Amino acid sequence: MQNKSSILLIYTGGTIGMINDPITGELKSFDFKHMYDQIPELNRLPIEIDSISISKPIDSSEITTAHWINLVEILEENYAKYDGFVILHGSDTMAYTASALSFMIQGISKPIILTGSQLPIGTIRTDGKENLITAIEIAAQKDEHNQSIVQEVCVYFEYSLYRGNRSSKVSANQFEAFRSPNYPPLAVAGVTIEYDSNRLFRSQATSPTFWKKMETSVGLIKLFPGMPFEGYKSLFDVSLFKAIVIETFGSGNASSDPLFQSLITAYIQSGGLIINVSQCSSGSVRQGKYETSSFFQKAGVISGFDMTSEAALTKSMFVLSQKQSLDISKKLMQNSFCGEITVS
Numbered sequence: 319m320q321n322k323s324s325i326l327l328i329y330t331g332g333t334i335g336m337i338n339d340p341i342t343g344e345l346k347s348f349d350f351k352h353m354y355d356q357i358p359e360l361n362r363l364p365i366e367i368d369s370i371s372i373s374k375p376i377d378s379s380e381i382t383t384a385h386w387i388n389l390v391e392i393l394e395e396n397y398a399k400y401d402g403f404v405i406l407h408g409s410d411t412m413a414y415t416a417s418a419l420s421f422m423i424q425g426i427s428k429p430i431i432l433t434g435s436q437l438p439i440g441t442i443r444t445d446g447k448e449n450l451i452t453a454i455e456i457a458a459q460k461d462e463h464n465q466s467i468v469q470e471v472c473v474y475f476e477y478s479l480y481r482g483n484r485s486s487k488v489s490a491n492q493f494e495a496f497r498s499p500n501y502p503p504l505a506v507a508g509v510t511i512e513y514d515s516n517r518l519f520r521s522q523a524t525s526p527t528f529w530k531k532m533e534t535s536v537g538l539i540k541l542f543p544g545m546p547f548e549g550y551k552s553l554f555d556v557s558l559f560k561a562i563v564i565e566t567f568g569s570g571n572a573s574s575d576p577l578f579q580s581l582i583t584a585y586i587q588s589g590g591l592i593i594n595v596s597q598c599s600s601g602s603v604r605q606g607k608y609e610t611s612s613f614f615q616k617a618g619v620i621s622g623f624d625m626t627s628e629a630a631l632t633k634s635m636f637v638l639s640q641k642q643s644l645d646i647s648k649k650l651m652q653n654s655f656c657g658e659i660t661v662s
Contacts, residue, residue, distance in 0.1 A: 323401040323458035324366040328392060330385065331375035332408030334435040334446040356439055357447055365458045368400070378408025378415075378434075383532040383635065386418045393423060393430065394528040402429040402457030402466060406450070409434045409487055409495055412473060413628045416482025418532065420471040420629075420656045421636035425523030429457045429468035432482065433475060436493055445493045449475060452507050459511070470519040470656065472504060479505035481519065483629040483658040488599070499600035500624040500660060519657045533560060533638035536631055540565040540597065547578045554585040561591035561634040564619075565627060570594050570603035571610040579613055586618045589644055593651060595622035595630045602660070620651050629658045 329335055360367060372388055393403060407415055416432050423430065433453040435446030453474040459467045471482035473496055480498040488497045505513040537559040539550065553559055562585070566572045582592060594603050594614055602624035605615040614621075622630045637650045654661050 322364055322366055325402050325404060325454055325457050326396050326400040327367055327369040327404050329369065329371040329375060329406045332378050332406060332434045334406050334439050335375065357450065359451055363454065365454060367454065378411040381411045381415060383534055386415060386422065386532060387530045389419060390422050390528050390530050397526060404453045404457050405432045407432050407434050413485045413487055414632060416471055416473050416485060417629045418632040420483040421633055422529040423526060424656060425521045425526040427469045428466050430471045431457045432473050436495055445476060456511060467513055468518060477507045478503045481657055483656060484626065486626050486628060531639040532635040534635065535560045536634045537562040538631060541567060541572055547575055547581065551581060554581040556585060556588040556590040560638050561593065563593045563595060563627060563630045563634060565597045566594055567597060569601060569607055570596060570605050570614065571608050574610060574613065583617050591634065591647060592619045593622045593630050593634060594619050595625055595627055620648055623659045625658055633658065
């Protein structure tokens with residue numbers, strides 16, 4: 319007989335933790351120490367649940383790399399004590415946090431599930447209860463060998479479990495707020511929770527590593543027709559930005575504007591990294607497929623393949639924080655650490 323699973327619930331802030339003040343009608347955070355009062359269904363789960371909160375819960379728009387490091391510290395301190403972890407997080411930047419944690423915490427054999435909601439937990443029609451209850455169930459579930467079924471950082475939202483570094487928020491007002499455009503769901507929750515075992519990530523590492531540094535000097539450019547590249551020259555200063563993620567057209571294409579190309583050439587020659595990801599919600603960058611992307615290939619721009627922008631940005635922060643040589647950093651960016659890239 320399996321022992322009762324133990325889960326640590328980590329609250330960072332966000333809509334899911336809000337209830338209406340009965341006097342003022344304003345939304346305010348509720349104390350998750352009293353979560354059984356708000357969500358009595360948790361009493362029926364055969365799971366031991368403890369809760370903890372970051373020192374000052376915040377709106378997810380305020381999330382910084384310092385908060386990611388704080389989460390890594392909390393998870394490292396409690397990793398051996400619990401069978402799984404559920405992080406309650408505002409949905410706006412959840413995909414960034416999930417991607418960052420997937421790189422900062424590697425080699426895990428336990429689930430780290432991020433979830434949240436579009437409506438506060440105290441609202442009658444809230445999606446928060448189902449998201450929270452099912453996320454806890456997933457974090458607690460083990461196989462016949464008493465091993466966690468999920469052993470990676472994930473996002474759970476509205477009946478679907480996604481790999482964290484493959485997810486993006488796609489809707490501001492629908493319950494189905496997240497999608498994983500280039501990788502299918504890891505599980506779908508219906509009458510039962512159906513896992514696709516072939517899609518679940520398994521690390522080859524024998525023990526987890528917890529990385530507590532992130533380099534923040536990373537820029538992001540989204541190309542558009544008629545873009546005035548003169549106004550973007552300061553972004554290509556390697557003393558200010560050590561890496562730039564460029565969201566290009568289609569399968570990695572861009573304008574052949576001479577100034578733009580000269581800025582890229584000089585920046586890379588000065589030691590900067592440029593990562594090419596597509597603006598399209600699905601599909602992969604294929605540098606050199608068209609003439610408009612062949613320059614990137616020749617100049618040394620790194621293909622982001624089918625990474626999301628969130629994954630490309632946070633991976634750049636992670637790789638640069640390791641202070642490796644330029645050549646090694648380029649190779650690391652093109653390696654798939656934890657399933658963020660589809661390896662053909």
